[in-house]
Every structure is written in structure tokens, then in C-alpha cells.
Amino acid sequence: MAAKKQQVEDTKKRKRINTESHQSPSKPKASKFVASKKPKPHFDNKEKKNVPLTGRERRLNAKELAEARKKKRKRHFTLEQDLARLWEKMRRHEIAKEDRAKLVTEALQKMKGKIHEIAGSHITSRVLQTCVKHCSQAERDGVFEELRPHFLTLAYNAYAVHLVKKMLDNASKKQLEGFISTLRGHVAPLLRHMVGSVVVEHAYDLASAAQKQELLLELYSTELQLFKDLVSLKETRLLDVMSKLGLKKGSVSRHMSSVIQPILEKGIVDHSILHRVLLEYFSIADKTSVTDIIQQLSSPLLIRIIGTKDGAKIGVLCVKYGSAKERKKIIKGLKGHVEKTAYHQYGSMVLVSILSVVDDTKLITKVIIREIQSILKELALDKNGRRPLLQLLHPNCSRYFSPDDLASMNSSIPSLSLKDQSEASSPTETSKVSIGDNDSKEDMDVAEPEVNEDKTSMDDSELAESGKKDPLVRRQELLLNSGLAESLLDTCIENVGELIRSNFGKEVLYEVATGGSGGILRPTLDDKINSLHKAIASLAAEPKSEDSQEEHVFENFFSSRTIRKLILDCPDFASILWEEALKGKSELWAHGHSGKVIYAFLESPDSKVQKLAKKELQPLIDNGILKTPKSREQAAQ
Template identity: 50%
Template sequence: MQCFFLGTSNVTLLLSMLQSAPPGKSKPVDSKDSAVKKEPFRKMSEQEARKAKQELTETRKRKRKPHYEIEKEVISLWEKTRVRDVEKDERSKLVSQVLLKMKGKMPEMALNHIVSRALQNCVKYCTPTERAAVFEELRPHCLALMKDKYAHHIVIKMLDSADKAQLQQMLSLLHGNVVALLRHPHASPVVEHAYTLANAAQKLELLSEFYSPEFRLFKGLNAPGKGRLAEFFAAEPAAKKRSVLEHMTLALQPILEKGIVDHSIIHRAIVEYLSVSKKSMIAETVQQLSGGLLVRMVHTRDGAKIGVTCVMHGNNKERKKIIKGMKGHVAKIARDDHGYMVLIAILDVVDDTKLVTKIIIKELMKELKELASHKFGRLVLLHLLAPRVRRYFPADVLALLEHPAPTSVEDEDVVEENAVIADASTVSNGSVKGGSKKSAAKKARGEGGPEPMDEDEDEEDGDGASAVSKKDPGVRRSELLSKSGLAKDLAEICRVNAKEMLLSQWGTEIIYEVAMGGVNGELWKTMPGAIMSLHKEIADLATIENQDEEDAHVMEQYFSSPTLRRLILNSTPPPEGVDGQSFATVFWSVALKKKCKRWAQGHSQKVVSAYRECSDLAAREAAKAEIQGLVAAGLLKPVAPSQQNGKKR
């Protein structure tokens, strides 16, 4: 019974003992068995194992890659061309050798990640004849190469180095495949690069593939005035419009679902789509783009237009998603060439000022000094200090804010039957004129037409803001500027960095608006002490004599002297109930009183002369005697009669 408790190893040992010969009767050794006895196993050294492994890898690569040996030679030659101090002639010889070895095998070898880089280097440094040969060999395979992880870089390099004829040939390869390639993660950057290199007519041909397969065949597509889809549809029947919209929806939907929204050609297609879409289709697009996708689009002009459209058309939930999607990127968007327009739209129409303050304003305040002197960042701040001032904002930005949304097209059949609905959606200067929308809506309902959407939200704002929000623009601006603490921090930055900002091309505009007290005297009402401190700081700067001749004085510098002149010309006393003095009064008493003769020349002469036309009558009277003395001495020119009755500044 005990054998059942033996382990496996013990059982094996017992069996071997039973099978072994009895003691004293050992089995004789056969000479043949001893002759074939195997040598004992010898473990390989680390170096031998490594060598064996490399040989095995090389053998497998030779079987798997038909051009493996050539690839090794190409890579070896390419490494020599990468040396920093290689001679130009030597590099040309090496490049020629590489191309000679790859001739006839380029499409297959281009799929290798290292050979792909070598071929790009050859295209960059080879002769025009060699480049043309590479182009001819790779061109038939470009569509396949675009989809490869490494080879698509060669196609981009070919586009960069192509002449006009070669570029046209490359673009012709894309025709019929643009939408499909844009859905591919590796091919989409190639299509985008080709689109940026194309001229206007070629861009329109690429873009037309979003519309429908037949759209490129329409006559008159490239005629003057028909580059936009809305202009082209003006003379087309409703059936054709519906067909194009359906095709565009099917083409754009997978691209948006995959999140491939970084390319300008897609932004252009979406803008054209929104320009002819119905309200319901626009709402669906806004719902899809709200959030993180929109942040990736605002770096282009069309992408910024889409962002403004989403802000203007989105409901409260969608606007909240848009703002939250910008978290951590606000300062970068504010400095972007086009992204700042989306931030301006948010500050202009979003009623949830607590959310805007928490995300947008707080992130702006972290980099307030840099933004105040930035070409585009300052515009976000200026929109709160001086909204819609043509001096600061480009005409196209003002037009986008005045007409924030693409023209919404109702159901085509309904529009043809009820023309009054088109009148109901007519917008002028960013708002509906004189209640025409309500009257048209009533008429449309009386004739059986559809009821317009969100009728209560289309009231005209008091200061011309877009009619897409309910809160009074002045109240919203006050909450974002003063209640958030932005104005206080901005005034302090202006005071501490007054000289730097006055001498700056863009910062001088911010310091001017802060010193003037903001729109409707908002800053005077909330923090008069900070405004007075800023006035005193600017005046003190004018009293300091420069120690370095190269350092420009604020009275004479190119940007600061016109700003000081504007501050004096437009200076007015503080609003009623606010204790303080105008800038012109402070500047005269601190910087110019009994010192005008010193500055009655050069750029500073215009600063002194501004007191003759100052809006603050008290400051004008205080400076009158001394100014007249300079005029009598011939140091200042007398004011022309035409300028005494008023002057545009």
C-alpha cells in the first residue's frame, strides 16, 4: 500500500532499479556503441549566439525581401551623403550611384522605411534629369505609395520638387480618388499638400469631387463668379441641388466620424456645404463638430469660419462643449492667425459668462502680458475694450461677426412655393431689420408655410451684436471684463510695462484703450484708481531723459508719439460720479507744463499741438497760453480754420 504514496521521481527510480542487471553481472560494453557515442552538449558563448541570431535574421530577410542586398548598398551610400562636411560634387556622385542601383525597383524599395528616406534625399539633391527619371518611374504607382506609412513621404517630396507640368500630372492622378484618399490616414496629408500647391482652378477641380461625380462636367464651373457653390446653384434647378447635398453629406460624414479634420481642403468643403445647407443639416454638422474636433480646425481661415458658425448656430449645450474642448488651448488659439476669431465669437454671444470666465478668461489672464503685445492675441482683448472698432479689426472679421452664419436654405420645394420665407431669413448688418422677420413669419404661417426656428432669439442687439443670444451685450461685457478681474490685471500690466507697451506696435493699442477707460467708460466706473495710476505712469515716462542715444523717447518714438497724441485729442473727463482727472490734464501738469518748447519739434511736436484740439476743454484752456506762445514764435503751425470746427481722429 505504501507504493501509492511514492512520488513520480521515486517510481521512475524504482523501475530503473528493477530493470538493471544483478550485481556482479554487468553487461559488456559493445565497441560499436562507444564509437557512435555523441559529444556532450556545449553551451554557445554570448558572442556566438549573437552571431548565429544575426545570420538567421539575414537569411530570413533575404527570403522575404527580393532586393535586400541592394537595399543594404543603398543605405550604406546614403549614410555617406548625410555627413555634414561632404563635398557637393561627392554627394552628387553618391546620389547618382544610389539612383542607378534603384533603377527599375524604386516602387518596391520605397516601402522600406530607411530606403524611403534615402530616396527622398536623392530627389532633393539629384539633377533635374535624374529627378525627372524618378518622377516617371514612381508616377504610375503614386496612388499605392500614398497609402503606405513610409512611401507617402516620397510623394510629398515629389510634389515639392515638381514643375508645373509634373504637378498637373500628379493632380490628374488624384481625380476621382480625392474623397477616398482623404479618408486614409497616410494618404490624406498628400492630398492636402497637393491642394496647397495647386492654383485656384486646380483647387476647384479637387474640391468639386465632394459635390458629385458629375459636377466636374458642368459647363461654366470655372467661369468668373462661379467659384463658390452657392453662386453656382443660383442658376441650377432644385433637383440638382438636392443631389449635390446628398453626395456631399455621404462624402463628409465618414471623414468627420474618423476625425480627419486637420486639412484645409476639408475645411473648404465644409464651408461650401454649410453655405447651401438647410438649417437641420447645419445643426447636425454643428453637433458633430462641437468639442475637440473644432479646436483642430481653427488654424485655417475656413476652419475659423466653421468655428464661428458653430458658436453662432449652436445651442447652449453645444457651446458648452466647444468651450470645454478649448481648455488648455485658449492662449494658443488667441495667438493663431485665424483662431482668435472663434474666441471673439464666444465672447460676443455666449450668455454663460461663468463658464467663459472659468475657461476662456482665466487662461487668457495667465499669458496676459504676451497676448497684449501680440498681433492677433491683442484683438481678443480689444474686442472687450473696444468692440467692432474698424481701426483694429479687419473688414472681413467684422463682416464675419455681422453675418456669422452661412445663409440657411429651407426645403427647396417650400422655398419655391413660399418666397416669403426667404425674406424672413434675410439678415442685414448682423440682425434682422425692423422686425421684418416676425411679420414675414406670420405671413408664412398664414399661407401654410413652416414656422421659423428660435424666433425669440432673433431680436436685434443694442450695439449691433449678432442676434443669437439673450443677454444684453453691455452686461455680458461688464461681467467678462470687470467682474472676472481681467480689467484689473490688464490695467496693472499696462502700468508696470507702460514704456514697453507704448514702444510696441501692438501693445500701444491696448494701453490706449485701457487709459481711455474702455467702451462706455466701463473701467472708469469699476476701477478709477487704476486708470489714474496708469495716466500718472505714462506722464512720468515723458519726463525721463534717455541716457542712451539709441533708446527712443516715448515723445519721439514712431509708435508711442501717435498714441500720446490720440490720448490727448480724445481725452474727456471721467463719467459723472467718478472722482478723477482726464489724461490730458494729468499729462499736461506732469510732463508738458513749461516744457513745451523742448518738445516742439519732430514727432513730439504733434503731441504738443494736440492740446489745441483736445476734447477736454479744461486741459485745452490750461495749455492755451503756452501753446499760443509757441505759435507766435513760429515753433508750431497755426491751426487751419477747417480744423477748428472738428476733425476726424
């Protein structure tokens, strides 16, 4: 009974509590029971801590806590905060020079004696760079002297390296010489470091020829690293240095390999000092070592190398002496970078080398030609971009390629060059030659009756370094089969006025209009070439007008010379030009630049062209209206 009675009371109690909780808050129902159970709340210190903080309060607390931790961890935290506030003021563009100078002086005073300690911070390194840029020379010298003993340490720091570069940019000759001296013995370790290599490269770019040689020498040999005064700095080539000192090729090669390999493995290949070292290494290394280096470089790494003069030479050598597999990797690595490479002063020569050497014309068409076809006009008008086009139209022409460019394309690696090996071999050894392209054996017998595609005979020694295909066949496949020539002709016809008046475009236009070297574009594209001749003649047939913004093609410096050259070298064009633009109008164009164009008809080696114009031009010469080259020379004197 007692249990039943207790159960009834509990049920009543629950109902009473539920009823009170559902009452409207505007009309609270008083209950003695609830009042006795819920006393008036009283807050002590512990309960205050449990009150939830606002978002702003949490952020402020977190900031205070972080600053407290930084003060304990960072020795110069307060100084960094002060410098950051000064930096925000001094770096503004609108600030007066006098005010900035005061802020810079104040910042340098605060940092004095602690510069080397705070230079590695991402905040204070920026402050220091701004101070070095805008401070006086005396203040800059003071900073340099304070940092001098710590340059090597700072060179390895990701933030301090920018300050070191800024100091070098503003350094005097004496200071730069002192800095390069501090690098002695540390060049190779720095080049192996991703950050340190940037400092060495920057110093190498700013250095004089003698200082550059000083940096290079310790990468060649241990002896040269230890005894700097062994070599006169007049010797620039490694072979000359070795010859003078009697250094052994094997020891030098091993030392250079120990320097180069770790750098290549880390992929630190962007620097010109490394490119120079690689070129010198190629001149003394054995066949196996050179082949290993070419294999390592025949990858996306090559794109990063060909941006310098020496790097482009390395790229040309990799294309020239790489196997078919390695050449394929090089070409595929250029995918998406062809346009940028074509416009580059040095990189364009690597494209020229690929077009001249590689036999896989289908791959070249797919990767390189297709990308070139979309920008033919821009390439033709560019000084460097026109080179690949001109190489296909007129290979190795000294008019379009400088002696340095031609020397780069003809450069060789002694240990891999078949020509050098054949000259060095004795008469009893001439039955063996080393294999050039796509080789799997060291030597092969010339007397072997069957030669597969991975072997080459002595008669093919030149082709081993320039491809096994006939150069004319390769050009036809790249120009005609790929559709490049037709696209180029269409581009020339559509933009004939712009190209013929351009300093660089006129050369591409001339080669296309003449059908290319050896008439490679004829007879396949004779109709298109004839259309181009008519397009040029139509420009020439336009009346002479003083109001026109553009010079007439007969009077423009570049176009008049191009037309004159076409008259001399292309009889078909000369006939079309005479009939459509000059017949009966010769006297109008007998003066100035246009007079040279008119007289070219009489200078033409083709008798038909001379006969075409002689009847009309001879009276002009007799009357002194049209001057001959001799009369022009006499007038100039």
C-alpha cells in the first residue's frame, strides 16, 4: 500500500510541474513548491568563468595569448612590431622623401647591432630591404659591414636571401669583390641548395669576367678550389687551364661529376653558372658520363635550361646527340611551350635544331608545327620567332643566322662526335666507329653488309649527328606534308602589306615568294606563289599619294629593297610586277628608293626581264632621269 501511495503522489507531482512549464510567460503562476525548489540565483567567481564569450572577446583573448607566446619565443618580438609600424609609413608612394629618410634612419637606429639576427624574419627582412633601397650611401655601407661576417649564413635563409641580393645590387666594386671572396670554397654547397644557389647566380651575373672565372674555377678541380692563385684568370676555357697546369682529365672529370650530379638530382638547373659548368664538362667527360647527363636533361628540365646562351647550347647538344627516345622526351616536354620558346632569343635556336636534326617528323608536326601554325603572322614579324620558319625555308643561311648561331648549331661533344673520333683514330682502327643516334652498341664493323636502323656506317658519320634522313626529305615532310607551307603562303597573302614593310617579316615573305631554297615549295604550291606575286604587284600598283599615312611600297626602306631583290632573283615575279604596276609609269618612280627598284630590271640576270623593261627605261637613263649605280656613287662623292 505504501508503494502504491508513493506512485500516486509522484504522478501528481509530474502533472503539476508540466502544467507550470506550459503556462504563458506573461502570466506566471506562482507556486510555493517551485519557489522553494528554485532559489534566487547567486553568481560566484567560478560561475562567472562559465559565461560564454562573444566572438570579438575570443579573438582578442587568442591574440593576446599568441603575442605572449611570441614574446617568450622571439627575442626581438617588440622590435619587430615597432619596425613593422615604421615600414607601413615609409613604403607609401605618396610620402615625401625627407619624411621617408627620417623613418629609414629611425628604423636603422633601432636595428643597429641586431641586423644579422633579425634579417631572417619574413617581416624585418622586408623592412631592411626598404631601408637599403632608400637610405643614404653611408647608412648602406654600415649595414653592409654589419652583415659581412654573416652573408654565408643569410644566403641559406629563404627570407634573408632577398636582402642579400638587394645588398649586392647596391654594392660598390670593392664590396662586391669582398663578397665574392667570402664565397670561396662554398660555391658548390650553395649551388646544391635551393635558396643558396640564387645568391651564387646573382653574384655571378653582377661579377666581372675575372670574378666569374674565380667562381667557376673551384667547381672544376679540388686543386683550383684550394689554391686560387694557381691559374692566371686569362684562361677562360677548362681545357686551357688543364693544359697549363697539367691537370689530369680523369680527376677533373670526377670532381666536376661530384659537383654536377647532386645539383641535377635536386632539379636546380635554372642558373647560368651551372650551364657554363655543364658545357665545360661536356668538353672533357667520357662518352658514358656525357650520355648520362643528356638522359637526365632530356626531360622537362630542358625547358628551364634553354633560357640562357649556354643553356641553349646545351639544349642543341642534347637534341643533336640524344637517342630517339631522348629526342622524343625533349619534343614532348616542349608541348605548350613552343610559342614562348620561339620568341626567346636563345630558346628559338633549340627549335631550329629540332627541325634540322630530328627524323620523327610526325611527332614534330603534332607538337611543334601545329602550335606554330596558329601564330604564323606574329612569328614572321618577330626577330627570334622567324628563325624556325627561315630554317625550313633556307637552312643555315648566314643572312638570317649570326656566326654565333651557326657555331652553336655546328657545336659538338668530343667524346660523342663521330668526326672527332674518326680523326683521332689510327688507320688500323678505322674499321670501327662509334654509333651516333639511337645506339645500343659501342662500336660496329663497317664491313658488315646489313645495317639496321640503330647502326650507322662511316659514310653516314655526318648524318649520325644530324639525323639519318636526307635533309631535303625532312624539309619536305615538315613544310609540305604538314601543311605549314600552305598556311604560311595564306598568311603572307593576307598580310602582304604589313610583312613587306617589316624589318623581319620581309625576309620570310621573300623566301616564300621565291619558293624557298632549292625551290622546295615548287611546283606543289605554284598557284599560291603566283597569287602572292600578284598581291605584291597590287600593292605596288597603288597610286602615289602624299596624304596616305603609309609609305608606298616602292618608297619604303624595307619594302623597296625586298621588291628589288625579288626582281633580281625571281623572273616570274618581275614579269608580273612590270605588267601590273610599272609599264608606262617608270618615269614616276625613277627617283629615290623606287629608282633602285626600277633599275633592277636592267640588272636582272634573266635576259627576258631585261628585254621587258629596256625599251622604256633606256630613254630615262639617257636623259639622266633614272640614275645608274655608278652615277649614284659619283653623286654621293
